[in-house]
Amino acid sequence: xxxxxxxxxxxxxxxxxxxxxxxxxxxxxxxxxxxxxxxxxxxxxxxxxxxxxxxxxxxxxxxxxxxxxxxxxxxxxxxxxxxxxxxxxxxxxxxxxxxxxxxxxxxxxxxxxxxxxxxxxxxxxxxxxxxxxxxxxxxxxxxxxxxxxxxxxxxxxxxxxxxxxxxxxxxxxxxxxxxxxxxxxxxxxxxxxxxxxxxxxxxxxxxxxxxxxxxxxxxxxxxxxxxxxxxxxxxxxxxxxxxxxxxxxxxxxxxxxxxxxxxxxxxxxxxxxxxxxxxxxxxxxxxxxxxxxxxxxxxxxxxxxxxxxxxxxxxxxxxxxxxxxxxxxxxxxxxxxxxxxxxxxxxxxxxxxxxxxxxxxxxxxxxxxxxxxxxxxxxxx
Numbered sequence: 581x582x583x584x585x586x587x588x589x590x591x592x593x594x595x596x597x598x599x600x601x602x603x604x605x606x607x608x609x610x611x612x613x614x615x616x617x618x619x620x621x622x623x624x625x626x627x628x629x630x631x632x633x634x635x636x637x638x639x640x641x642x643x644x645x646x647x648x649x650x651x652x653x654x655x656x657x658x659x660x661x662x663x664x665x666x667x668x669x670x671x672x673x674x675x676x677x678x679x680x681x682x683x684x685x686x687x688x689x690x691x692x693x694x695x696x697x698x699x700x701x702x703x704x705x706x707x708x709x710x711x712x713x714x715x716x717x718x719x720x721x722x723x724x725x726x727x728x729x730x731x732x733x734x735x736x737x738x739x740x741x742x743x744x745x746x747x748x749x750x751x752x753x754x755x756x757x758x759x760x761x762x763x764x765x766x767x768x769x770x771x772x773x774x775x776x777x778x779x780x781x782x783x784x785x786x787x788x789x790x791x792x793x794x795x796x797x798x799x800x801x802x803x804x805x806x807x808x809x810x811x812x813x814x815x816x817x818x819x820x821x822x823x824x825x826x827x828x829x830x831x832x833x834x835x836x837x838x839x840x841x842x843x844x845x846x847x848x849x850x851x852x853x854x855x856x857x858x859x860x861x862x863x864x865x866x867x868x869x870x871x872x873x874x875x876x877x878x879x880x881x882x883x884x885x886x887x888x889x890x891x892x893x894x895x896x897x898x899x900x901x902x903x904x905x906x907x908x909x910x911x912x913x914x915x916x917x918x919x920x921x922x923x924x925x926x927x928x929x930x931x932x933x934x935x936x937x938x939x940x941x942x943x944x945x946x947x948x949x950x951x952x953x954x955x956x957x958x959x960x961x
Contacts, residue, residue: 590693666718722752749795757950779896786882808850811840
């Protein structure tokens with residue numbers, strides 16, 4: 581059985597086709613949305629394609645044409661979708677019926693950059709390929725082990741009971757995947773792990789004996805760290821002050837989701853590489869300093885939460901690729917005996933500091949494989 585895994589983000593769509601039994605990757609690729617749609621398509625050990633086209637509405641047709649070159653009959657596929665917010669309602673992979681999709685649209689109001697993109701794909705596939713079985717895998721599910729003392733806000737308890745206002749945590753598939761990878765590469769001591777996902781979205785997760793016990797993100801994915809265009813934590817007083825001065829709710833939502841973060845602080849770009857290459861500009865330098873400062877604060881809090889740390893692991897496009905960012909963070913963590921040292925590749929997509937105690941890793945995120953594992957775990961019971 582072939583399984584198409586779709587990882588839909590605010591500005592991109594990543595995909596992989598697996599054989600369910602062996603987990604062999606038959607093909608993979610990514611679409612990046614901008615003024616045009618750029619795409620890359622790869623067959624392991626075979627051909628690769630890259631190009632662009634103008635009309636985003638044709639992405640699904642383009643994708644299924646590519647997948648059809650390696651799969652005999654796309655209608656026989658099982659399709660797994662990464663769903664960013666499943667709330668308290670969806671804790672395991674679920675068949676995406678019309679009723680379920682309606683409920684996910686409700687939860688999606690708390691994740692406006694991501695959920696609508698994923699659910700739009702679900703509905704398009706249902707319309708054009710009704711025979712295809714579609715399932716959602718929740719990014720919030722890994723964090724269901726977080727205890728009330730860590731997910732409640734300091735609001736009247738009735739607010740939690742009536743409106744469901746609580747912390748959820750996100751990037752669960754990424755944090756879970758890198759934790760699993762640590763065991764695969766032979767890391768012996770993984771009782772206390774701090775996982776740092778840095779990309780367009782950023783979060784820190786404390787993992788104890790394989791379970792999430794705390795996340796820097798909250799009710800929605802714009803809480804916590806400074807991100808590309810998301811603000812991270814903003815005090816209630818700041819929001820109230822803006823409201824009293826005539827700033828509308830929609831404008832505040834736009835500030836915290838699309839105009840904040842590195843983009844808002846620098847006034848130039850959300851692209852970390854651009855900001856680093858142009859650090860002589862004071863605003864760019866300030867944006868980078870605030871970005872690193874918030875990460876260091878959150879990592880420190882997670883180490884204290886765990887009572888120490890056995891492994892610090894970085895993932896996401898920035899966390900895995902940027903040695904400069906990792907070193908800038910690690911250099912500030914000497915109080916926990918975490919220091920900058922040389923590193924080595926110890927596996928495909930896995931980098932490790934040499935002789936570091938606690939261990940420090942950078943691991944390429946493997947959300948699509950983690951989604952496959954999550955579905956297999958419930959489909960084979």
